[in-house]
Amino acid sequence: MYLASFFFHFLPTLQEVILSRYKQVIDRSTGHEEDQYIYSLKIDRETLYSLNTKRIHPIAAFNQFQPRLNATKTYIFKEIEPYQN
Secondary structure (H helix, E strand, O other): OHHHHHHHHHOOOOOEEEEEEEEEEEOOOOOOEEEEEEEEEEEEHHHHHHOOOOOOOOOHHHHHOOOEEOEOOOOOEOOOOOOOO
16 A cells, blocks of 8 residues: 555556566476566555544555455465456
């Protein structure tokens, strides 16, 4: 959310940011590293700035931004298909 806020600040006409996170894992069949996406969000300016950021749980706040997310209750993330630009 910090990164989205940064882009909104410096690009005043920007209304939405797609933010995706990946981790690198070893493909057991090739031995090479590959990117495994674990969440992807469509963060819109209006919703982001309406949040009381001092009182939210950062990962729970993902629910405000059309999340593509597959995680356990203890926030162990599993692979997802990210949003495309």
